[in-house]
Amino acid sequence: MNVVIAGGTGFLGRHLTNALVADGHEIVLLSRHGVSSASARAVSWLPNGSVGAWAEEIEGAGAVVNLAGESIAARRWTAAQKARILESRVHATRSLAGAINGARRPPAVFVSGSAVGYYGPLGDEIAREDHAPGSDFLAGVCRQWEAEAARVSAAGTRVVLVRTGVVLARDGGALPKMLPPFWFGVGGPVGSGRQWWPWVHLSDWVGLVRWMIATPGASGPFNASAPQPEMNADFAPRARTRAAPPVVHARARLCDEASAR
Numbered sequence: 001m002n003v004v005i006a007g008g009t010g011f012l013g014r015h016l017t018n019a020l021v022a023d024g025h026e027i028v029l030l031s032r033h034g035v036s037s038a039s040a041r042a043v044s045w046l047p048n049g050s051v052g053a054w055a056e057e058i059e060g061a062g063a064v065v066n067l068a069g070e071s072i073a074a075r076r077w078t079a080a081q082k083a084r085i086l087e088s089r090v091h092a093t094r095s096l097a098g099a100i101n102g103a104r105r106p107p108a109v110f111v112s113g114s115a116v117g118y119y120g121p122l123g124d125e126i127a128r129e130d131h132a133p134g135s136d137f138l139a140g141v142c143r144q145w146e147a148e149a150a151r152v153s154a155a156g157t158r159v160v161l162v163r164t165g166v167v168l169a170r171d172g173g174a175l176p177k178m179l180p181p182f183w184f185g186v187g188g189p190v191g192s193g194r195q196w197w198p199w200v201h202l203s204d205w206v207g208l209v210r211w212m213i214a215t216p217g218a219s220g221p222f223n224a225s226a227p228q229p230e231m232n233a234d235f236a237p238r239a240r241t242r243a244a245p246p247v248v249h250a251r252a253r254l255c256d257e258a259s260a261r
Contacts, residue, residue: 004061068088127223
């Protein structure tokens with residue numbers, strides 16, 4: 001199967017690409033720079049909300065996966081950065097939806113990224129896929145992001161939304177940024193520590209997306225999160241001494257073990 005991945009050079013995209021290549025699929029990466037790798041061919045695109053020559057790659061593709069967007073945690077949330085976070089997701093998804101709708105042979109499935117931030121801050125309330133969206137900035141981004149994906153109307157194209165939690169892995173995502181304070185014995189909870197962290201291991205996230213692509217009955221939103229979230233205080237308890245590594249170190253070891261399997 002030919003799979004087109006937008007945002008395939010990022011943290012999640014690289015690992016998904018490797019897994020799909022191992023499954024025997026041919027991968028096309030939509031990239032601003034268009035630099036191919038040993039495992040995938042890259043095609044330049046400009047995700048500005050319109051459709052360009054890159055849309056030829058959509059024709060006859062088995063699946064399109066949308067992971068494009070400005071990093072949430074890369075910079076301080078100035079007004080300009082918030083605009084980049086929103087526009088990068090909305091415009092990229094609008095471009096892909098336009099290409100799919102205009103295709104003579106549209107893909108069988110469109111898997112589009114989203115985030116558990118869709119639900120907003122909920123305290124102890126349990127959120128399922130049919131829960132109403134929140135009203136804060138991230139929830140607003142997710143609502144508009146998903147609305148663009150819902151514009152896909154091509155006959156036979158499934159639309160799947162993957163609402164991703166905090167992704168854990170040694171080589172990217174949240175964990176490498178969390179570990180350094182603990183190495184120096186000064187790590188601990190953030191604020192009250194009562195914030196719920198819906199986390200997911202990278203290998204489980206990749207497996208979920210592979211399942212979404214391969215399963216005809218999969219459509220609509222899915223929460224990419226472990227069955228049991230944890231409070232920040234339990235996930236990263238205060239490190240009193242360097243001789244007593246905090247739980248977050250154990251999480252890192254579990255990530256290594258899961259990645260090796």
